[in-house]
Amino acid sequence: MRRPSAELSEPTQPTGPTASRLLWAAARHTPATAVVSIAAGVLAAASSLLAPAALAAAIDSVLAPPAGVGPSTAVLLLLAVVATGVASAALGALATTTGVARSTAWLRRRGVAGLLARGFSGSADVPAGDATARLTGIAAAAGRVPAMTVGVLTGLLVAVVALVALALVDVWTAAAVLTLVPVGVLLARRFARRTVDAFTDYQQTQAAVAARLTDALAGRRTIRASGTVGAEITRVLAPLPALRAAGARFWAQQRDLGWSFALLAPVVRIVVLAVAGLGVAQGRLTVGAAVAAVGYAELVLNGVRAVDTVLEIAQCRAAAARLAAIVDEPSPGPAPGPRQPGPASGPGRARLSGVTVRLAGRTVLDDVNLLLVPGGCTAVVGASGAGKTVLVGLLGRLYRPDEGVVVVDGRSIDELDAATLRRTVAYAFERPALPGATLAEAIGYGRPDADDRTVADAARAAHADRFVDMLPLGYRTPPADAPLSGGELQRLGLARAVAQDARITVVDDATASLDSATEAEVEQALATVLRGRTRLIVTRKAPTAAAADRVVWLHEGRIRAHAPHAELWGNPEYRALFVTAGAAMAVTP
Template sequence: MNRRMGTRLGWAVLAGAAADLAGLGLIAAAAWLITRAAEQPPLAALSVAIVATRAFATGKGVFRYAERLTGHDVALRAQAGTRERLYEALIAPRPPRHGGADLLSRMVDDTEAVQDLLVRCLLPAAAAAVTAVAAVGIGLFVLPVTALVLLAGLAVAGVLLPAVTAAATRRWAARIAPARAALAGTVADLVHGSADLAAYGAGERALEQARAADEALASLERRQARVHALALAAGTLAQGLTVAGIVLLAQASGAGTVATAVLALTALVSFEPVLPLAAAGERLAGITAALRRLKEVREAPAAVTEPPAPAPLPRPPYTVEVADLVVRHAPAGRDGGLPPAVPRAAVDGVSLTLTPGRRVALVGPSGAGKSTLLAALMRLVEPESGSVRVNGVDVRDLASDDVRTLMTGLTQDPYIFQTTLRDNLRLAGPDAGEERLREAVREARLEQWADRTGWDAQLGEDGRTVSGGQLQRLALARALLYDPPVLLLDEPAEALDEETADRLMADLLDVTHGRTTLLVTHRLRGLEGVDEIIVLEEGRVIQRGPHERLVAEPGYYRDLWESEVLTRR
């Protein structure tokens, strides 16, 4: 927390304490005024109490408003800062460890813990402590023996009960947030997978899973509610016993009616800010679990290591050299406590060179390592050995964001955001004019669809309102609009029909003429125009060369070419 936030928090604590003290003073002054007025003294003897009562009544409202305003301002700023830091952690390349629904739960529910920590725990505790000290001080001044009783009652309600409720809640508080995330994930599967569930008659089973997840969460929350109710009842009982004890002591000590009324009502009101601390202790256990879950996300190891002092970007034109690159994904654990098996390398000793204007195509069966190679070029995964150099500078010495300004493009699973077509395109070119947007859409063969649908049409989340081919072409248009020095294209013709895919590949090879391009594709038609074709299998280069030479020699490429030609006949 920075100094400015600390100052605001301090003002909130002072305002809250002042509001509670004003409430305490109001009751004490009103009690003295009522009991003293019953004795019918001269009006002048009551004037100070009358003014004090009015001042305390007005002050309580003003200070409470100031405390709410300042406290919530600090809490909301802290929550926004937490979400910002969490988002920064999420956008950094990291191995997938949490599902989307779980991350959403952490982003929404768990970040609210920061707000609750301030509003429901820290501020009430500080104000209650100040009020308790003031109330005990009044007791010491009026009748010292009653101060001990009040101190004991306040200690039970403000210290013992919160500690007990926190300990009791902690047993299952750490399970509530994961249970909520599990329910969110199940509901997300029901919503997004409703068509598949209906198609295979699995809807009822999915609903049963959702009901089970809901019941598990409800059971935990019912336990939490029972603890809250018991703590509230115990606090109220402590309040009643304390007031009764003070009244009995005051009467036994021969204190007058005025003193007894002041002591009793002061004790009664002093519990007002203290009683919510039991709920604060209960909430603190949940907050601790939520903050721990946020910490897990923020401290998750990054997929790549950033250099402590990134080197500056080299000057264009750019030559990319990949030398003996080996990429191995993180090993998966085994059952039975055995050590994780070491997986084979996804990319195993691949070398290639992309000189300015050179176009290279990567082909091979699924799982050959093509997409992993592109991810290594974009610094989304860390290589085990080998190197990727740009103008002689190892990309590991550059900031990852800088590397992706040089080498990026169409990824394997493009994402379409829930906004307009125009805004989806401007993600890659915020300052692009209408003509440049249309040019990118035209190059991706999407112009007719864009004009028919409308540039301001709202697209569904993850492209649910567009076909697979339209989604792919829209993502391609976005990559062309971004126009990086080295264009990486991962299956640009995926999910397109034969005729459209052929036209798209032809147009794509035309618009990338003279542009440094690395193209991953299963389609061989049109690859006569690229400078080199590299065939990968199980992460290794098994063939490389121009199209004419590869179709002339036995191997995977010729077999795939002949199969593609026969299919078209």
């Protein structure tokens, strides 16, 4: 069963966006840069369309100046057009780069939020290596799509206008160009689907390699202890032949498309020069008009080349589809209504009524009804897979019920905003993460206003101060630099829950790695510091269950019994739930 980590933020109700919706949202997220980029693109397009005509006027004004127009006027006009084009291109490049960076950052934030929410949704896991690939290179590729789309549309618009202008200059040259343009379109259509398919295969296989490598790094101690380094290397690199084949297919398509367009461009230029030159020889065109015809033909040709960018956009959209798959992953249960701040204080009464939770097509909790008495301590026990973590996760909205309601102090938790909910319910997990730059920040992570005294008192209550004080930098030690055992890590997680000072504290098997003596000390200290607070404790140890006021015995997603430990102890199936018979016998009534 998946366990949520303490650093995970509140999952938002997802929309399950498609790649198109995700990219459109990314584009709308940077409106200022988009407007500047489009405006600069339009200005640059206008300059590029005016440039051939201005160049033609400058040439003709020198070779055969018309009355009243000197060469200097035409040349100055040409310089103005060129300068405008250069300035607008520079501004457009700056705006485009900024927009791409902001779109990529926004996509990565959405992807991270989706991955965090995914931990609670019950959907299939995304391997860490695959997730890293989606949030780095894939997000960067997807972030370029809005800017590239604007560029392609502008280029195609310029090509159409340039073709019209070419027809006005010389209809024969325009007819020659128009005859060759469909060839480029047919070439693009021929290679588009194959290129995108090969690119998608390459990305998926690359993600598979990354996922295997990440798994191997996570289990490196087991691999070394088992002497299976060679076998693991073979397993990690097994997809390489498929990766090479996909890459070869992709680059083969790119090569074929490249040389096809490379041959098409000179053919177009030669035909345009021949037709325009013939027009000059026949007196149909001036030299300046012939130069303008060549310039407009080049703009049309650039529009055909934009098809290559269209293929790149298709590849990036394929990347966006993989990113969209992890953005706002659907979580179980109906969409919550508007959330508002709740009361700042309360007794800590919690009630689950008719709660059913289904994850990955399986019913994990089935019609659960439970009342937590304010200030009381309730232990949750059950076999692996009984639904213990999901049950306690409901209070903090880490999971949402498909049916039923969860009410805390008279308010449905779906009505509470995230800040209120975090002040109401605190968690300590079996395998806590330590976000924050220092141990002090990690302890105060759930309570941003926590001062040094609050952090120190919380650490003392969880008996974490003993080893923290021994570190050279104490509470200023970066978590990555602290050599922590599993029990020490759990005590820091308990300290974080204490520092949060919530009305309800959930301890999800968070003392499993402590030795019996330390566990007894920590539980006694927590009982003192959390006196008057509602506590819900998931445990596999009989002494912990015996110390609770009541025990909730979960069996296959249902509450089999809800009674004091002493009353349940006579059932042999209940006794079999605990870790060691010796520990259980110590508290036998």
